[in-house]
Amino acid sequence: MTEPFLGNPQETIKILQKYDFVFQKKFGQNFLIDTRVLDKIVDAAEITEDDVVLEIGPGIGTLTQYLAFRAKEVIAVEIDKTLIPILQDTLSGYDNVTILNEDILKVDINQLVEERNNGRPVKVVANLPYYITTPIIMGLFENKVPVASITVMVQKEVADRMQVGPGTKDYGALSLAVQYYAQPYIVANVPQNCFMPRPKIGSAVIRLTRHKQPPVDVEDEQLMFRLIRASFNQRRKTLANGLKNYSGLDYSKEAIEKAIASCGFSPTVRGEALTLSEFAKLANVLKKLRD
Ligand code: SAM
Numbered sequence: 001m002t003e004p005f006l007g008n009p010q011e012t013i014k015i016l017q018k019y020d021f022v023f024q025k026k027f028g029q030n031f032l033i034d035t036r037v038l039d040k041i042v043d044a045a046e047i048t049e050d051d052v053v054l055e056i057g058p059g060i061g062t063l064t065q066y067l068a069f070r071a072k073e074v075i076a077v078e079i080d081k082t083l084i085p086i087l088q089d090t091l092s093g094y095d096n097v098t099i100l101n102e103d104i105l106k107v108d109i110n111q112l113v114e115e116r117n118n119g120r121p122v123k124v125v126a127n128l129p130y131y132i133t134t135p136i137i138m139g140l141f142e143n144k145v146p147v148a149s150i151t152v153m154v155q156k157e158v159a160d161r162m163q164v165g166p167g168t169k170d171y172g173a174l175s176l177a178v179q180y181y182a183q184p185y186i187v188a189n190v191p192q193n194c195f196m197p198r199p200k201i202g203s204a205v206i207r208l209t210r211h212k213q214p215p216v217d218v219e220d221e222q223l224m225f226r227l228i229r230a231s232f233n234q235r236r237k238t239l240a241n242g243l244k245n246y247s248g249l250d251y252s253k254e255a256i257e258k259a260i261a262s263c264g265f266s267p268t269v270r271g272e273a274l275t276l277s278e279f280a281k282l283a284n285v286l287k288k289l290r291d
Contacts, residue, residue, distance in 0.1 A: 002093025004065035007035040012196055015060050019086050023197060027080050028129030031059045032153075034194035037205075042066045044187040045125045045151035052117040054147075056104045056126040056136060059083060061090035063127055068094040071123075077115055079103045088257050105135060109145045121148040121210075128152050130199070134174060137208070141181040150182070150208040159186050159204035166273055174233045176276050178224065179214070182208035216280035224283035231271025231279075239271045251286060259285045 004014055005011055012033050012095060017020070023029045027206045041063065047070040058064040058076035060083065067074045071267050074097045078087065091097045097115075100107070113122050124147050128136060133154050140147055154162075161170045162178040163186055178184055187205040192198040230246030231239055243249055243256045251259075260267060263281050265274075272281070 001069060002065075004035075004038070004062075004069055006060065006062040006090060007032060007038045009033045009196065012060065012062070015054065015086060015090060019082075021060070021082065021086065024080060024225055026131075027082070028057075028131050029059065030127070030197060030199045032127055032194060033196045034190075035192055037188070037194050038063060038066045039050070040188050041125060041127075041151060041153065041205055042070060042197050044205060045123055045149065047071050047123065047125070052113075052120075054109070054112070054122050054124045056124065056152075056225075057129050058087055058099070059127070060089045062124065062283075064091055064097060065094065067125055068097050071200045072096065074098070075100065075122075077102050077104045077107060079177065096288055104138065105132060109140065110143060113146055117146075119146060122144040123148050124150040124152070125153045128154055130155050130158075133158055138177060141177070147210055149210060151187070151205065152202050152208075153190065153205050156189060156202035156204040159184075159206040159249055159282050162206060162208070168277055171272055173228050176228050176279065178208060179222075179276055180211075180221075182210050184208050192257040216277045218280040220283060220287045223287055225284070227283055228271075229272070235270075235272060237270070238267070239265070239269050239274070240267060242271050255286070255289050259289060 012031060013214045026233055039288045047067060047084050049072050053067050055064055055067060055074055055076040060077050066073060076097060077100045081101055087099050113119060126270050145259060157177045161172060161174050161186045164170045164175055185207045190203040190205060229243045230249055233246060234242045240260055242257055244253050259282060262285055
């Protein structure tokens, strides 16, 4: 197997010039040009020769080379068709990579994992296109795709939002959703000069390790996530007002006030003060009121 040769400015420029590649802003194309960052991502994902890896957005195949060198198999999904001939070239030394020219948001990933790994958990590793970070990650979780872990480069601010708890300004629906499904861990902050072209914002690598069991008992997940959305929809409002004004919930004012009281919360508590287990408790109480 060929040692990875991409991941530095010289080889990247050589490939881009060979193919007259034009960066497409709309696809969030910022390619990695730092071998230390690439090693860090692959180390954090703990890739071994038993792993089947799903890579989202391989670009010119930089991270793909590092993954293919360590994994059993890599499935790389790239939307930009002009990158496909480049990938066939840069990955020609690896016989364990499948390149799919698709939009990841339109791929049935469950079916892909079924076909490629008999439905056993895969590891997702990517330097994500930032314009669709949240739909990609939430799609993997909500559609119950068998993933062992997700190790991805994201906007630094988004990584922070995924990791924090109540009482901080970054805490919100994304923090709760991610933490319901996984244990987040920020592996490294990555400066702009590690990419070509340089993004305008800072980046971070985050690893999300899927929980084997959800950390809280909730009877109706959908209801809990509706409560979470309702609470953060109107920050600075009390929880009671947030829930009363949210169109996706049809509980009466009295039912909401009763549920908040029976959870032992103050009538003036704000949604952003509640932990995941408190949201679960509230969802379970409201569910009972309906049963
Ligand atoms: N992995 C490469 C690297 O680290 O150098 C490239 C990462 S770049 C930040 C994001 C990549 O995702 C680009 O190659 C872009 O074309 C691709 N991409 C953007 N939107 C996509 C989508 N909806 N489905 C699949 N790939 C997408």
